[in-house]
Amino acid sequence: MSVLVLGGAGYIGSHMVRRLLDQGQDVVVVDNLVKGHRAAVAPEAKFYQVDIRDKQALSEVFEKENIDAVVHFAAFSIVPESVAEPLMYFDNNTAGMVTLLEVMKDFDVKKIVFSSTAATYGNPVNIPIKETDPQNPINPYGESKLMMEKMMAWADSAYDIKWVALRYFNVAGAIEDGSIGEDHGPETHLVPIILQAAAGQREYIEMFGDDYKTPDGFNVRDYVHVVDLADAHILALDYLAKGNKSAQFNLGSATGFSVKEMVEAAREATGVNIEAKVGPRRPGDPDILVADSTQAREVLGWQPKFDNVKDIIKTAWNWKEKHPNGYDDRK
Ligand code: UFG
Numbered sequence: 001m002s003v004l005v006l007g008g009a010g011y012i013g014s015h016m017v018r019r020l021l022d023q024g025q026d027v028v029v030v031d032n033l034v035k036g037h038r039a040a041v042a043p044e045a046k047f048y049q050v051d052i053r054d055k056q057a058l059s060e061v062f063e064k065e066n067i068d069a070v071v072h073f074a075a076f077s078i079v080p081e082s083v084a085e086p087l088m089y090f091d092n093n094t095a096g097m098v099t100l101l102e103v104m105k106d107f108d109v110k111k112i113v114f115s116s117t118a119a120t121y122g123n124p125v126n127i128p129i130k131e132t133d134p135q136n137p138i139n140p141y142g143e144s145k146l147m148m149e150k151m152m153a154w155a156d157s158a159y160d161i162k163w164v165a166l167r168y169f170n171v172a173g174a175i176e177d178g179s180i181g182e183d184h185g186p187e188t189h190l191v192p193i194i195l196q197a198a199a200g201q202r203e204y205i206e207m208f209g210d211d212y213k214t215p216d217g218f219n220v221r222d223y224v225h226v227v228d229l230a231d232a233h234i235l236a237l238d239y240l241a242k243g244n245k246s247a248q249f250n251l252g253s254a255t256g257f258s259v260k261e262m263v264e265a266a267r268e269a270t271g272v273n274i275e276a277k278v279g280p281r282r283p284g285d286p287d288i289l290v291a292d293s294t295q296a297r298e299v300l301g302w303q304p305k306f307d308n309v310k311d312i313i314k315t316a317w318n319w320k321e322k323h324p325n326g327y328d329d330r331k
Contacts, residue, residue, distance in 0.1 A: 001066050002026040003237065006052055006100070007073030008045065009036025011182045012115065012168075015175055016071060016230040017045050023234065028065045030058070031074065037327040040180050052096040055103060062107040069111035069237055070104060072097075075145070078188055079119060079284055082141035093144035094151075101155045109161075111240040112152065113233050116165040116248065118222075118289050120146040127256075128222075128292035131167070131248050139284050149248065156246050164236040169222040169252035169291045171229055173312040174319035181319030182226075183326030190221075191313060194263055195320045198272040205274060207259045209281035212288075218259040220288040222252035225306035225315065235300040249300060252291025257309050269313040 003020055007013040008029030013036070020027045021044050029041050032051040041047050046065070050057040052074050061067075075093040076082065082089045104112065119142030120135045137143040152163040172191040174181030182192050197205045210217040232251050239247075257265070263276045296302040306312050323329040 001068035002028045004028045004030065004061070004065070004067045004070045005045075005073065006030050006070065007036065007075065009033060009038060009041050010073055011184070012171060012226055012229060013073035014040035014180050015226045016073065016233055017042050018175060018180065019227065019230040019234060021045065028061065028067065030061055035076070035184070037183060039327045053092070053099050055099045058099060058103050059106065062103055062109070067107065067109050069113070069240065070100070070109060071113045071233055071237070072100065073115045075115065077117070077141060079139050079141050080188070080282070082144070083139050083284060086140035089140045089144045094147045097148040097151050101151060101161065104161055105155070105159045111237070112161060112163045113236045113240070114148065114152060114163055114165045116149055116167040117142060117145050118167055118169045118250070118291065120149065120167060123286050124289065127288050128252075128254055128290045129250060130292045131250055131295055153246065162240050163246045164240060165248040166232055166236060167248060167250045168229060169224060169250070169289060171226050172223050173225040173227070173306065173315040175227055176315055176318070178315075178318040178322040181316060181323065181326070190259065190262060191266070191316050194266045194274060195270070195317055197274045198266060198270045198317070199320060199324055201324070203275065205263060205276045206279040207263065207276055208279055208285065210278045214258055214287055216258050216260050219285055220256035220258045220290065222254070222256055222290045223262070223309050223312055224251055224253055224304065225312045228304035228306055232296060232300060232302045235302055239300055247299070249296040250291040250293045251296055251302070252293050253304060253307065254291060254293060256288055256290040262309060265310045266313050269310045270317050
């Protein structure tokens with residue numbers, strides 16, 4: 001039996017593939033390579049270049065492979081892009097989920113672990129955020145993912161498809177051997193941008209806004225290491241394999257760091273005096289996003305190994321030093 005990883009050529013998906021292979025699992029990857037990188041997929045995994053909205057091609061994968069469970073990372077995830085192009089997000093993310101659930105139903109595959117997001121909460125009413133807090137997304141990305149969560153819930157009632165939604169906060173870092181890592185084009189995420197500045201590929205990092213309602217005025221996020229995040233998916237697969245009911249879990253570290261603190265941590269991690277300037281706020285950024293991950297720890301038994309951002313950034317720097325131009329250096 002194999003685990004199907006949709007979006008397995010992406011940043012988080014490719015780390016998941018490596019962790020599943022480490023555990024001796026058979027892994028099948030589906031990715032349309034619009035955002036992902038073929039070189040990120042471990043050679044031991046079977047690879048199909050298929051778009052999840054292509055029902056026929058996806059059905060052929062399920063026909064050929066003996067799929068036991070699905071882990072779904074194949075979605076667009078850039079908040080400002082979703083505001084500019086909402087339909088692109090509802091098409092790829094939300095409509096993609098309709099096709100996937102139809103194919104799972106046709107082939108009697110009953111387990112799915114899904115990449116959800118803190119963006120489904122919108123502006124939080126409590127910090128840290130609990131799974132039971134209201135979900136009122138403030139951008140199309142968060143809305144598209146909330147709709148996907150709801151679809152799975154209805155598919156559970158109608159077809160008994162069991163699901164776990166993992167609501168990620170801010171993911172960073174790379175596998176410790178530095179063989180795969182974060183590489184988006186164009187890059188919008190904080191840690192890789194700081195490291196571009198450290199590597200001399202940009203003059204400085206612009207910190208978006210210094211007038212947030214936080215102790216130092218810079219907005220605060222909760223950073224989790226990508227391998228810890230992948231391991232939570234493996235625990236979620238075990239949870240479903242034991243016949244547990246569908247559920248959702250926040251994945252964060254419970255400690256918030258401001259943009260300025262992240263730059264400082266990156267200076268220490270890299271030994272480079274990274275230049276930083278304050279710029280205007282970026283639209284749609286809440287002041288603080290920090291997770292209460294008690295449920296993931298208690299119910300799934302999740303124990304993240306990385307508990308400080310300096311160590312997380314060191315692993316991202318290792319990938320960056322080995323591959324200054326990301327996957328362009330691996331072709
Ligand atoms: N930031 C800067 N300068 C930059 C880039 C980012 O100051 O050049 C700041 C942002 O304003 C934000 C923080 O760094 O405060 C993190 O920004 P990212 O773009 O790295 O990440 P986001 O918090 O916007 O979003 C990420 C994921 C989303 C997910 C969200 C949940 O990309 O998919 O975390 O917390 F929904």
